[in-house]
Amino acid sequence: MEKIKVFQGGTLIDGTGGDPIEDSVxxxxxxxxxxxxxxxxxxxxxxxxxxVVDTTGLTVMPGLIETHIHSCMVPxxxxxxxxxxxxxxxxxxxxxxxxxxxxxxxxxxxTVRDGGSGWGWYEVALRxxxxxxxxxxxxxxxxxYHLTVTGGHGVFVPYNVARHGIEEMAGYIxxxxxxxxxxxxxxxxxxxxxxxxxxxxxxxxxxxLTISSxxxxxxxxxxxxxxxxxxxxxxxASGKEGVMKAIEADVDIIVHGFLIDEECATLMAEKNIYWxxxxxxxxxxxxxxxxxxxxxxxxxxxNLIPEWAYENSIKAWExxxxxxxxxxxxxxxxxxxxxxxxxxxxxxxxxxxxxxAHVQLxxxxxxxxxxxxxxxxxxxxxxDKLGSVEVGKLADLVLVDGNPLDDITVLQEEDxxxxxxxxxxxxxxx
Ligand SMILES: [Zn+2]
Numbered sequence: 001m002e003k004i005k006v007f008q009g010g011t012l013i014d015g016t017g018g019d020p021i022e023d024s025v026x027x028x029x030x031x032x033x034x035x036x037x038x039x040x041x042x043x044x045x046x047x048x049x050x051x052v053v054d055t056t057g058l059t060v061m062p063g064l065i066e067t068h069i070h071s072c073m074v075p076x077x078x079x080x081x082x083x084x085x086x087x088x089x090x091x092x093x094x095x096x097x098x099x100x101x102x103x104x105x106x107x108x109x110x111t112v113r114d115g116g117s118g119w120g121w122y123e124v125a126l127r128x129x130x131x132x133x134x135x136x137x138x139x140x141x142x143x144x145y146h147l148t149v150t151g152g153h154g155v156f157v158p159y160n161v162a163r164h165g166i167e168e169m170a171g172y173i174x175x176x177x178x179x180x181x182x183x184x185x186x187x188x189x190x191x192x193x194x195x196x197x198x199x200x201x202x203x204x205x206x207x208x209l210t211i212s213s214x215x216x217x218x219x220x221x222x223x224x225x226x227x228x229x230x231x232x233x234x235x236x237a238s239g240k241e242g243v244m245k246a247i248e249a250d251v252d253i254i255v256h257g258f259l260i261d262e263e264c265a266t267l268m269a270e271k272n273i274y275w276x277x278x279x280x281x282x283x284x285x286x287x288x289x290x291x292x293x294x295x296x297x298x299x300x301x302x303n304l305i306p307e308w309a310y311e312n313s314i315k316a317w318e319x320x321x322x323x324x325x326x327x328x329x330x331x332x333x334x335x336x337x338x339x340x341x342x343x344x345x346x347x348x349x350x351x352x353x354x355x356x357a358h359v360q361l362x363x364x365x366x367x368x369x370x371x372x373x374x375x376x377x378x379x380x381x382x383x384d385k386l387g388s389v390e391v392g393k394l395a396d397l398v399l400v401d402g403n404p405l406d407d408i409t410v411l412q413e414e415d416x417x418x419x420x421x422x423x424x425x426x427x428x429x430x
Contacts, residue, residue, distance in 0.1 A: 001049040002030050005424070008039060010055030011403060015062040015373030015388035017366065020405060026060060028395040031423040036389055059403045062389045063110030063396025063422060065376035066351045068255065068276050068338025071097035071126070072117035072170060075347050076301035089168060090120030097126060098135060100342065103349030105138035107414065108398035109372070110422045113141040113380055115234065115255065115340060116196035118170035121145075124191040136427075141380060143234065144192035145172035147183050147222055152213040153205040153236065154198045171198070177221035180214070184225035195226040199245055200238035202256070203285045204305065204344065209258060209312045210239030219249040232381065240264055247273060253379060255338065258282065258316040261323070265331035274379045276338035279320060279357035284345035285309065286317035297345050305344065325362025335363070336379055337371035352411035355404070365408045397421040
């Protein structure tokens with residue numbers, strides 16, 4: 001007889017964005033949810049094979065989805081690519097990435113997408129090892145190298161080395177539509193689930209944030225390949241020019257979008273392009289530039305951001321404070337919780353820092369949570385089986401001591417994440 005688990009009494013946030021359900025019942029049979037609703041309205045199975053878990057006082061949530069981390073990075077800028085590019089080979093990078101994936105999983109993120117970590121496509125090996133059960137980890141999606149032009153963002157090695165590119169970095173240097181096309185094919189041949197493209201500089205790469213590096217033809221060539229392979233495209237874009245180029249090229253996810261405006265966001269909403277604003281990263285760079293990094297984080301990593309990054313960082317966060325929520329509200333663009341963990345003080349395991357930053361900028365916790373549930377599942381192409389607690393979906397479930405709708409920071413507190421379940425199997429209890 002199949003084992004049945006009944007979770008009853010807790011407040012259910014089902015991940016669809018609707019009202020929370022008090023005194024809820026969630027029934028798990030095998031790997032799936034088979035009944036969900038309010039107590040009294042759901043048939044509760046009985047029998048020797050039924051285990052009832054009292055969730056009174058707890059919040060019940062679907063397994064969360066983190067749409068953007070960097071498993072190759074520790075959250076310390078600018079030497080944040082591991083402990084220095086070139087010094088780590090891909091095998092060492094792979095082994096260092098394992099706990100960086102397990103950390104969010106232990107906090108309720110049962111699906112994690114890499115935003116691109118390069119280094120010989122180790123993400124693919126890691127993803128497959130987890131799938132086989134050789135390594136414990138979340139459901140993992142691999143992205144591979146950042147496609148970037150000569151001198152573009154994503155190549156954190158000295159210029160003499162970066163000229164032709166090496167395996168031990170996150171960027172893949174490509175110039176001209178043919179090279180962009182070939183590199184895109186190479187990513188998929190190596191087994192990546194996504195394609196990462198770079199059209200702008202970043203807060204942490206020197207140069208003008210608003211300049212867009214590749215031509216539209218180059219970007220389009222790579223996007224066309226991805227579409228042909230049925231894969232989605234991330235685009236790292238900062239200023240308006242880069243974002244408009246990414247929209248025109250038909251990418252699926254725009255990362256950062258520092259300094260974008262309502263026109264950009266409205267076009268994104270029209271084309272169903274998701275936005276990963278990486279608000280925590282932006283805020284944390286502002287902390288660094290204004291000497292406000294909280295003591296507890298400084299103890300973990302020194303503040304190493306270079307002075308030339310100050311101006312852009314301050315400008316970007318001030319713009320966020322002023323415009324972010326207005327842009328989101330007026331455009332209807334779908335905002336993801338892609339924390340960019342591994343970037344400056346966005347710490348692996350504290351991925352929900354991103355939700356906190358969304359809320360700090362005006363989103364309600366309910367709006368912010370869509371970015372790691374419903375919208376995240378859509379953007380990862382897994383919304384038919386994950387992202388919400390609904391009958392027929394895979395039983396990824398999280399029990400939280402506290403209610404993120406009242407205090408979103410509860411999702412950063414390890415002792416509050418009482419249970420994490422993946423496909424019906426309990427993987428964490430506290
Ligand atoms: Zn990123």
